Amino acid sequence: MTVLGLARVWALVFSAGWGWAAAQSPEIPQVGSPERGKALLLQRQDSGCVLCHQVQGLPAGGALGPSLVGLPERSTKDQARERIADARRFNPQTIMPAYFSTEGFNNVASAYKGQTILTAQSLEDILSYLFMPASATP
Ligand code: HEC
DSSP, X not given: OOHHHHHHHHHHHHHHHHHHHHHHSOSSOOSOOHHHHHHHHHOTTTTOHHHHOOOTTXXXXXXXXXXXXXXXXXXXXHHHHHXXXXXXXXXXXXXXXXXXXXXXXXXXXXXXXXXXXXXXXXXXXXXXXXXXXXXXXX
């Protein structure tokens, strides 16, 4: 087989692989898991939530943003989802990162281009923790 022939075979194998990967990651998330949500909220590097917020049941959080304790009493889950996805929709000057948006970022490293900070599933997991009754926190 020629070099070109080999390259074609590999191209086929890879494109088939990517098609499969896309089919395996549908954008429709499953019901959120509060345990996973708690772990995500605590991750200082990936989510960073506790750098700016206090969250019920978690060790002392930051104070750059409002405390999220009692959030379910003043916000619906849908409202909170929109805020976390892209807080700029409500406050263009916000310091809170837009966790589920790929728009309006500058100087994104090429490895991260087109990717959101949180996946749709991670966002649901975080919401399920934030909106669970205080007595039931894992
Ligand atoms: C750099 C600081 C910062 C980080 C990190 C951050 N936030 Fe925020 N957040 C804020 C600020 C400031 C506000 C106040 C509203 C605004 O600025 O638009 C806010 C508002 C909110 C609100 C609305 C609160 C309310 O009282 O209605 C929610 C919910 C929220 N953040 C969740 C999160 C979650 C979940 C994460 C992590 C995935 C996160 N935030 C990460 C700064 C931050």
